[in-house]
Amino acid sequence: MDDFYGRVYEVTRLIPPGRVTSYGAIARYLGTGLSARVVGWALNLAHDQEPFVPAHRVVNRNGLLTGKVHFHPPSAMQELLENEGVTVVDDQVVDFDRHFWDPIKELG
């Protein structure tokens, strides 16, 4: 995880609190050479990473918490998001476009 994986973790940690982004956005930020699925796999191994990776701030393009079941307590994802001020209803982020954080637009 010296290249893509570490990059994914880094970008994920750069996500400001109360903001959310999508796998595709991160994939495009790192380069279209890879697919968004690999980002999901990277975050899948992120739970063992020593620096805490706010994977709960990463959702799919539809704003749906698809990976909430991958959390140790599946409800932790929604709990953390609501704790940061993000309203989640039915495993879906409310005003996703407003809370959306694009690394390409923000970071460049």
Add this chain to the structure above:
DNA sequence: ACGTTGACCTATA
């Protein structure tokens, strides 16, 4: 080594 699955996205009907 091959086949299948997966925290997805874009395109077409």
Add this chain to the structure above:
DNA sequence: GTATAGGCCAACG
């Protein structure tokens, strides 16, 4: 507007 198909790369069995 929703529904279906294809594609991408990596890990698991």
